[in-house]
Amino acid sequence: MYDRRRGKPAPKKVPLAVVEKVLGLYREKYFDLNVRHFHGSEHRWFQDERWYDLLVIVDDANSEIYYAQLVEEEATVPVLAGLKEVVERKGVFCALYSDRARHFWLTAKAGEAVDHDRLTQVGRALRELGVRMIPAYSPQARGRSERSFGTSTHWRSNSIMRGLAQPGA
Numbered sequence: 751m752y753d754r755r756r757g758k759p760a761p762k763k764v765p766l767a768v769v770e771k772v773l774g775l776y777r778e779k780y781f782d783l784n785v786r787h788f789h790g791s792e793h794r795w796f797q798d799e800r801w802y803d804l805l806v807i808v809d810d811a812n813s814e815i816y817y818a819q820l821v822e823e824e825a826t827v828p829v830l831a832g833l834k835e836v837v838e839r840k841g842v843f844c845a846l847y848s849d850r851a852r853h854f855w856l857t858a859k860a861g862e863a864v865d866h867d868r869l870t871q872v873g874r875a876l877r878e879l880g881v882r883m884i885p886a887y888s889p890q891a892r893g894r895s896e897r898s899f900g901t902s903t904h905w906r907s908n909s910i911m912r913g914l915a916q917p918g919a
Contacts, residue, residue: 785810785884786836788848790824805829807836810847816840826853826871833872837879845882855885863887 787810792803803824807817816836821828836843848854853872855864864885869877876883 784843785845785847786816786843788829788832788846788854790829790849790851792824795820803828805832807832824851824853829853829872830875833875842879843881845884846876847884847886850885850887854883 787808789806789808790803791806792801794800795802795804802820802822805817805819805821805824805828806815808815816839817832819828819832833846850857850864853870855873856868856870857864873883
C-alpha cells in the first residue's frame with residue numbers, strides 16, 4: 751500500500767494476498783454495499799438576483815460526484831430525475847443519505863423525527879429499488895455535507911459550473 755498523502759509506503763502494510771482477497775470479495779460478494787449522499791444547496795450561483803438549487807449525488811466512500819444539476823427548486827421531480835440518472839449510469843445502490851427535506855421525509859412537526867412508515871414519492875421509489883434511506887439529524891451531519899461538497903463559494907468556481915445547464919436553457 752502506498753500513502754499518497756505522505757508520498758511513501760504506508761506504515762501499516764498489508765500483504766498483497768490479503769488485499770487481493772478483500773478486493774475480490776468486494777467485487778464478487780459485497781459490490782452493492784455502497785451509499786450515495788444527496789445534497790442540495792440554494793445559492794445565487796450566477797452572481798445576480800436569481801436563486802437556483804445545485805443538486806449533487808456523490809459516492810459516500812470516495813466522494814466521486816455522480817450527478818450535479820442546477821434546478822429552479824429542489825423538489826420531488828428534479829430529485830427523482832437525478833436519482834434515475836445515477837441508477838441508470840451506476841446501478842442501484844444500497845442506501846441514500848440525505849437531509850430531511852419534504853421530498854425525502856415526512857415529519858409530524860418541523861424538527862421532529864422522520865416518519866419511516868409514511869413515505870414520500872421519493873421514499874416509495876427508493877423502497878421499490880431496495881434502497882435504504884438514511885436521514886441526517888445532527889448539525890454535524892449538515893456540516894459534513896457542506897464540507898464534503900464545498901457548497902459555500904467554492905462551488906461557484908468555473909471548473910464546477912462548467913457543464914451544468916442553467917434551468918430552462
